[in-house]
Structure formats: C-alpha cells, structure tokens
Amino acid sequence: MIDNPNLSNRExxxxxxxxxxxxxxxxxQSFWQQERQKLIDERAEAMGxxxxxxxxxxxxxxKKQRQHLEILMEQxxxxxxxxxxISNQVLARTSMMNDPLKACSIAVKSGACKQAQLAFNGIRSYVAIMNHLYQFHVLIEYFENLEEEE
Structure with missing residues (x-):
C-alpha cells in the first residue's frame, strides 16, 4: 500500500x-501510520x-525528478x-451516418479506434506517473520532517 497507494482494498x-x-x-487502526513511518525509515536507512x-x-x-515527471505527466x-x-470527432461524425457499414469503415480507416487506444494507454501512463509522484511526495515529506526534528 505504500509502494502503490492507488491500489484498492480489494486488490x-x-x-x-x-x-x-x-x-x-x-x-x-492507529498503528497503521506508525507502521507506515517505520517502513519508510527502514528504507531510508537501507539506502544509507x-x-x-x-x-x-x-x-x-x-525534487528534480519530481519536476521532470510533472512535465512528462502534462505532456x-x-x-x-x-x-x-480525434477519436471522438470521427466517431461523432460517423454515428450520424445512415449507413452503419460505411460509418464503421470510415471510422476504422480514419484510425478512430487506434486513437482511442492511444488515449487509453496515455491515461494509464498518466496514472502510473501520478503513483510515482505520490511516492516522491512521501519521501520528500519524510526528509523534511527529519530536518524539522533535528
């Protein structure tokens, strides 16, 4: 749950x-935050x-890696x-056609399905980047808290 905070309880x-x-x-349970912090501490110690x-x-x-990931995430x-x-425009136009066979042919030839697949893969990558950014946030917050304690 620390490595991938977006996992559902079911998963x-x-x-x-x-x-x-x-x-x-x-x-x-109250000990969850304590255990979470203990795991982060152990990782930091293991990394020297x-x-x-x-x-x-x-x-x-x-912080630099986080900035690069944020730029990548936006792109x-x-x-x-x-x-x-692109996919939505083509599918909206073809859905208005009277001939479904011709509409399907146009949608396929124009690459609407491929564009939709690219969009889906892009969103999946976006979510993965968000998971990494969250992990960076946790680590940066940990180091800042250590600074405050010292």
Missing amino acids: VARQIGTSEQSIRYWKK LKDRQRREEYREKL VYANAMRALN
Whole structure:
C-alpha cells in the first residue's frame, strides 16, 4: 500500500490472501501510520540516507525528478486528450451516418479506434506517473520532517 497507494482494498486483499474487510479494519487502526513511518525509515536507512548531507542531496535529486515527471505527466495528458478528441470527432461524425457499414469503415480507416487506444494507454501512463509522484511526495515529506526534528 505504500509502494502503490492507488491500489484498492480489494486488490491488496487479493494480493496478500485476506479479506477486503481485514484491510479496511487494519487501515483504520492507529498503528497503521506508525507502521507506515517505520517502513519508510527502514528504507531510508537501507539506502544509507541517515547522514544529513546525503539526505539533503537525495531530497534535491528527488525534487528534480519530481519536476521532470510533472512535465512528462502534462505532456502525456495533453497527447492522450488530443488522441481522445480525434477519436471522438470521427466517431461523432460517423454515428450520424445512415449507413452503419460505411460509418464503421470510415471510422476504422480514419484510425478512430487506434486513437482511442492511444488515449487509453496515455491515461494509464498518466496514472502510473501520478503513483510515482505520490511516492516522491512521501519521501520528500519524510526528509523534511527529519530536518524539522533535528
């Protein structure tokens, strides 16, 4: 749930072989935030990020990567929306035609289905980038909290 926060309770339950109700119950418990923080601490320690200078360098690197991902996310989104608009325009025009066979032929020849598929793949990539951005956010927040504690 830390690595992929957008997983549904049902999917997490399926992956670990328990019920969805167990996952919901577990997430409501106060120790969930403590366990989450403990896992993040362990990862930071395993990465050798306990000394202040290395943490700061890593945090800055994360911020730059986050900026690059945000730019990429905007481009992926724009391309997906462009493909979706092309597909929608063609399908809207062909849906008004009296001859369904001819309409289908025009839609296929114009690549409307391919554009719709590109749009779908773009949105899927957009969601994956959002997951990575969330993970960056969690790590950056962790390092900022460490700075405040020191």
